[in-house]
Amino acid sequence: MKGRIIIAAMTLAAIFVAGCGSSSSSTTASSSTTASSGTSNTKCTASIAIEGPFTGPVAQVGLEQLHFAQLAVANDNAADHTNVTLAQDDTQLTPSIATTKTQAIIASPAVAVVGPSGSQEVEAVGPLLARAGLAAVSGSATLPALASSGANKTFFRVVPDDDVQGPQDANYVVNHLKPKAVLIVDDDEAYSQGITKVMIPILTKAGIKVDHQTYNGTDTGATLSSALSSLVTAHLTPNVTVAILPWQAAANAQQFGLDAQQQHKKVILFGTDGTNSPSQFHIPGTYISTFGPDISSSTNPMDKAIVAGVAKYGPYGAFGVPTYAATDVVMKAIASVCKAGQTPSRSNVLAAIKTTNIPAAANVLGEPIAFTATGNLAGSPGYLFHVNSAGKYIEIPPK
Amino acid sequence: MQVFIQTVVNGLTTGCLYALIALGYTMVYGVLKLLNFAHGDVYAVGAYIGYVVLQIFGGSTALTIPVPLLLVFMFVAAAGGCGFLGVAMERFAYRPLRNAPRIAPLITALGISFVLENTILLLFGGFTRSYNTNAYISSSNGINIGDLHIDTVQILIFVLTAVMCLGLKLTVDRTTLGKSMRAVASDREAAEMLGIDVDRTIALTFFIGSALAGVAGVMTGLAINQITNTMGFLAGLKAFTAAVVGGIGSIPGAMIGGIFIGLCESFSASYISSQYSDLIVFGILIATMLIRPQGIFGQRPLQKV
Numbered sequence: 001m002k003g004r005i006i007i008a009a010m011t012l013a014a015i016f017v018a019g020c021g022s023s024s025s026s027t028t029a030s031s032s033t034t035a036s037s038g039t040s041n042t043k044c045t046a047s048i049a050i051e052g053p054f055t056g057p058v059a060q061v062g063l064e065q066l067h068f069a070q071l072a073v074a075n076d077n078a079a080d081h082t083n084v085t086l087a088q089d090d091t092q093l094t095p096s097i098a099t100t101k102t103q104a105i106i107a108s109p110a111v112a113v114v115g116p117s118g119s120q121e122v123e124a125v126g127p128l129l130a131r132a133g134l135a136a137v138s139g140s141a142t143l144p145a146l147a148s149s150g151a152n153k154t155f156f157r158v159v160p161d162d163d164v165q166g167p168q169d170a171n172y173v174v175n176h177l178k179p180k181a182v183l184i185v186d187d188d189e190a191y192s193q194g195i196t197k198v199m200i201p202i203l204t205k206a207g208i209k210v211d212h213q214t215y216n217g218t219d220t221g222a223t224l225s226s227a228l229s230s231l232v233t234a235h236l237t238p239n240v241t242v243a244i245l246p247w248q249a250a251a252n253a254q255q256f257g258l259d260a261q262q263q264h265k266k267v268i269l270f271g272t273d274g275t276n277s278p279s280q281f282h283i284p285g286t287y288i289s290t291f292g293p294d295i296s297s298s299t300n301p302m303d304k305a306i307v308a309g310v311a312k313y314g315p316y317g318a319f320g321v322p323t324y325a326a327t328d329v330v331m332k333a334i335a336s337v338c339k340a341g342q343t344p345s346r347s348n349v350l351a352a353i354k355t356t357n358i359p360a361a362a363n364v365l366g367e368p369i370a371f372t373a374t375g376n377l378a379g380s381p382g383y384l385f386h387v388n389s390a391g392k393y394i395e396i397p398p399k
Numbered sequence: 400m401q402v403f404i405q406t407v408v409n410g411l412t413t414g415c416l417y418a419l420i421a422l423g424y425t426m427v428y429g430v431l432k433l434l435n436f437a438h439g440d441v442y443a444v445g446a447y448i449g450y451v452v453l454q455i456f457g458g459s460t461a462l463t464i465p466v467p468l469l470l471v472f473m474f475v476a477a478a479g480g481c482g483f484l485g486v487a488m489e490r491f492a493y494r495p496l497r498n499a500p501r502i503a504p505l506i507t508a509l510g511i512s513f514v515l516e517n518t519i520l521l522l523f524g525g526f527t528r529s530y531n532t533n534a535y536i537s538s539s540n541g542i543n544i545g546d547l548h549i550d551t552v553q554i555l556i557f558v559l560t561a562v563m564c565l566g567l568k569l570t571v572d573r574t575t576l577g578k579s580m581r582a583v584a585s586d587r588e589a590a591e592m593l594g595i596d597v598d599r600t601i602a603l604t605f606f607i608g609s610a611l612a613g614v615a616g617v618m619t620g621l622a623i624n625q626i627t628n629t630m631g632f633l634a635g636l637k638a639f640t641a642a643v644v645g646g647i648g649s650i651p652g653a654m655i656g657g658i659f660i661g662l663c664e665s666f667s668a669s670y671i672s673s674q675y676s677d678l679i680v681f682g683i684l685i686a687t688m689l690i691r692p693q694g695i696f697g698q699r700p701l702q703k704v
Contacts, residue, residue, distance in 0.1 A: 055525025057627055063526060090525075188674060215673040221443075221630035222615075223637060225623040226413040226661065227676065230668030233405040251527045251625045258624065262538040262550050263405065280527070 044082040044338035046349075048073075048330055049105045051115035051125075051136075052323075053093040057220060057249045060277055062093070062117060064320030065139060067313035069114050071306065072327035080335035086327075091116060093189075093248060094218075095124035106132040111349045112330045114323065118248065119143035120190040126152030135350040137330055139323035140273065142291065143194040147374040154350055156375040158325045158365065159273075159291035162191075165382040166198030169244075169272065169289045172384060173199075174206040177242050177268060177287075181209040183235050184244040187217025187252075195246040195272055211235055217249055224252065229259050236265040243267050248274035250281035257283035276319050282391035289384045292322040292365055294393060306364055318393070325365050329356050401546045406669040407662070412553050412622060414661020415560035419615035420638035421645065421653035422567065423485075423608030429584040429648040430604045432501070433493060436508040439635015440515035441484055441609045445477040445616025446626040447519055450528050452476045459531035466535050470555070477613035485609025486602050494598070512631075519628035527627050530620040552621045559618070563611060564654050570607075571650055580604055584648065633677075637664075640684040646697025655695060 050069045053062035066088060073086045087110060089101035098121035105113060106128065113129065113136040116122050122141045129136050130153040137156045144161045146152055173182065182203060186192040196212065203210050213235055215227045236243065243260070245253045253275040260267050261283075273290040275281045281288070295303040296316055306324060310316055333352035337344045358369040370378045385393040420442050427435045452473045457463040464472075492511055496504045532538075532552060541550035571577035579600040582590040591597045619634075620626050637660055645656025660680055667676040687694060 055520060056629065057527060057625075059524070059526035213672065215668075216677070219633065219673075220625075220627050221446075221619050221623065221634045222413050222416040222661075223633050223664070223676075224625075225416075225619065226409060226664045227668050227673035228623075229409040229412070230406060230665050230673060233409060234402050234669035249527075251529065255624055258533060258538060263548050264543075264546065280529070 044080075044335065044344070045084070046082070046111045046334050046344040047085045047087060047109050048112045048114060048327075048334075049087040049089055049108070049110045050323075050327070051089045051091050051098060051101055051105070051113055051121065052117040054088065054090040056092040056094075057218065057251070058093050058274070060250065060280055061140075061248075061274070061317065061319040062090075063314055064277075064317035065115070065117060065323035066320075067310050067315075068139075068306075068320035068324040069327040070313045071309045072324045072331060075306075075309065076328060076331035076335065080331065080338075082331065082335050082338065084331060084334055086114075091118075091121055093118045093121065095120050098125050099128070102128050106134060110134070111334065111344050111346050112137070112353070114139070114327045114330055116141060118189070118191055119146060119194060122146050122152060122155060123190055126155050130154045133346045133350060135330070135333075135346070135353045137326040137353065139321075139326035140291070140319070141191070142273065143190050144198075145194070147372075147376045150374075152375070154375075156329070156353060156356075156371050158329060158369055158377055159322045160377060160382055162195040162198050165272065165289060165291060166195045167202055168382045168384070169195075169270065170199040170202035172287070172289075173242055173244070173270060174203065174208065177270075179208055179240070179242040179268075181211065181237070181239040182242045182244055183211045183213065183231075183240045183267075184246070185213045185215055185231060185235075185256075187247045187249070188214050189217055189248060191248060191274065192217065192246045196244075199244065199246075209239070211240065217247055217252065224255070228252065228256050229263075232256065232259040232263055232265060236260055236263070236267055241267060242270055244270045244272075245275060246272040250275040250277035254281045254283060257281075257286065273319070276385075276393075277317060278391070278393050279315075279317070282387055282393075284387055284389045284391060286387040287384060287396075288387065288393065289382055290318065291382055292318060292325075293383055294318040294385070294395060295321055295364065302362075303364065321364055325358075325363055325369060328364070329353060329358065329369060332356070332358065402669065404547050406665050408547070408549055408553065409669075410662035410665030411658065412556055412661070413664060414658035415556050416615045416619055416622075416634070416657075417638045417641045417660050418654045418657025419560060419563065419611045419618075420634060421641040421657045422564075422650065423612045424639050424642040425645070425647055425650060425653040426580075426604050426608040428642070429650075430580060430587075430601050431493070431497070431504075433504050434508065434639070435488075435493075435608075436505070436635065436639075437488060437511035437515060438608070438612055439631035439633075439638065440512045440519075441481050441488075441631070442612040442616045442619075442634055442638075443519060443626070443628060443631035444484060444515060445481045445613025446620045446630065447523060447528070447616070448477040448480040448613065449473040449617035449620050450523075450530065450626060453530060459529075459534040462535055469535070473617050474559070474614055477617045478610035479613075481613025481616070482606040482610035485605035485612075488609075489602055489605040494601075512635075516628050516631070523628065525628070527625045530624050530626070532621050532624055536621070552618075556618050556622065559614065563614065567607065567611070568650060576600070576603060637680060640680055642694075643684060644687045644694055646694030649694065649696040652694055652696030659695075 091098040102125040119141045144163045186196040269286040271288040276290040384396045641656035641660040645652025664676045667679040
């Protein structure tokens with residue numbers, strides 16, 4: 001009897017802990033709804049969802065996205081007198097989890113989705129969202145095929161795709177870093193493999209010897225240690241002066257750099273947007289390309305207000321800036337539907353998003369936002385940063 | 400040749416970590432015939448205890464105590480914390496099920512694994528925490544022979560693992576506790592009839608196994624810098640593979656199995672692709688089960704007629 005009581009107590013404790021884990025923490029909630037902070041009392045009421053990795057190895061950047069989305073909802077609710085609520089769906093950057101979360105969103109009253117964050121997730125859930133007529137606006141999914149495949153008919157993105165970023169990055173390596181040989185390592189995910197596929201032909205055509213390797217980006221702990229140190233040991237040969245790391249886990253890129261330092265390998269690291277996390281990846285001399293600007297030191301009043309405003313939700317990180325723009329697109333579409341005297345629904349919000357036309361001055365990214373027929377951003381540059389000796393990201397102005 | 404030797408060093412580093420975790424699997428299996436699948440998460444808890452100690456003493460960039468003392472505190476706290484966690488798990492989750500069908504404690508172990516993983520998530524959030532080892536242990540220190548480099552953390556891992564494995568071997572072979580453990584592993588009922596406190600022996604076995612996993616967690620944090628709440632899952636599976644390959648229930652088997660798996664992983668990553676290292680490691684597990692199910696150091700069970 002006593003034993004059974006102990007087991008029962010253990011079970012209750014387990015349920016309590018599990019319950020706490022999914023309800024009290026915003027980072028682990030599944031479809032948990034954040035109350036809108038708008039002051040509106042109008043009838044323009046709607047709910048939207050954000051899909052991103054709020055836990056797991058890339059939670060750092062996912063939380064940045066979440067915080068910017070929360071700020072955008074609050075700001076736009078106040079500005080447009082709407083009452084939009086934001087549900088959070090943690091995908092852990094895993095397609096199978098994203099699929100489950102998306103099915104829950106489809107079953108919910110949400111009229112649009114911000115995200116998903118990763119290209120591999122959009123690959124998995126894009127057709128589901130399309131069938132449900134649910135618009136998804138991502139601030140970070142850059143695989144070109146997401147738009148060109150025709151499978152994701154309700155997918156939009158506010159960032160340039162890898163066909164823009166990849167060639168820019170590869171050409172920068174060719175023209176400025178001038179290596180004889182490069183190591184390029186993908187992390188076995190759609191985004192990473194996509195950008196690698198775009199870069200390799202440009203590097204090869206320029207006469208650069210390319211060593212292409214793959215590692216499992218979801219590895220952790222001892223297994224990750226083994227994978228990264230082995231890559232450094234076996235593939236950073238004296239000829240290789242540049243290592244391109246189009247990864248989604250900035251901390252892994254940092255560890256790769258530290259391993260290279262420990263093994264006295266002299267190499268310039270080149271990360272792409274997934275590694276854009278100054279707090280996690282800051283090996284001096286590194287280059288990091290990304291799809292959004294760093295507005296942390298901008299003097300533009302709108303940028304300053306956003307940088308100050310996001311502090312209410314969490315620390316500033318440049319990776320989240322495009323998600324502010326993505327959320328803004330959704331919020332403006334809902335507001336326009338209401339202004340037209342309609343009740344926000346999936347179909348009219350989708351139609352409004354298709355005709356988005358936000359001028360550069362009103363967009364935190366500093367570029368106008370309009371979408372092509374396939375949901376791509378119509379014309380936008382990529383951004384490049386150099387990490388100085390103090391580990392700070394310095395933007396390299398476009399030439 | 401340089402790549403080969405450096406790969407050996409990398410493999411030994413990873414292998415030491417697997418060996419320490421595998422010891423816990425094998426010791427618990429030895430006395431209870433239980434596969435404690437929560438053991439990988441105990442290793443993750445150890446990594447987080449080390450992280451908490453680091454923060455208590457000022458964090459990586461503003462340490463308030465000398466580094467050697469910090470390391471001692473980190474290892475002792477992780478070993479002690481995880482040891483007591485192991486004892487608590489045994490007392491409240493496994494002991495009540497000791498006479499239940501073997502599937503019951505196995506499922507309970509999986510449940511505890513999720514509870515531990517989610518408790519870390521609840522307490523520390525979902526994102527990666529960093530030991531930032533470079534801030535207080537220079538990566539340029541260590542042994543340099545040509546291009547070969549063995550850094551201070553790797554040396555620490557080798558030495559500490561060797562000391563603990565040797566200590567464990569001596570404990571099992573030459574102490575009263577060790578004799579009790581061997582007796583319980585051999586025949587629990589007979590041991591009890593001979594006056595051995597079986598509950599105490601099993602609890603101490605959990606303590607020692609979990610303490611070793613805790614130390615491995617801190618070592619991982621120091622070596623790879625980053626820790627996450629999910630880090631125990633795959634490491635636990637690899638360590639389990641190491642224990643099976645070495646011969647589950649055999650302490651030397653767990654040590655050698657861990658080193659073997661670490662080397663296999665490292666060589667496959669260096670000479671084939673890290674993409675295939677999991678395939679190779681778990682392929683070895685399947686091959687072992689088919690060819691020599693008792694593992695390298697395991698013994699076939701006697702057929703009683």
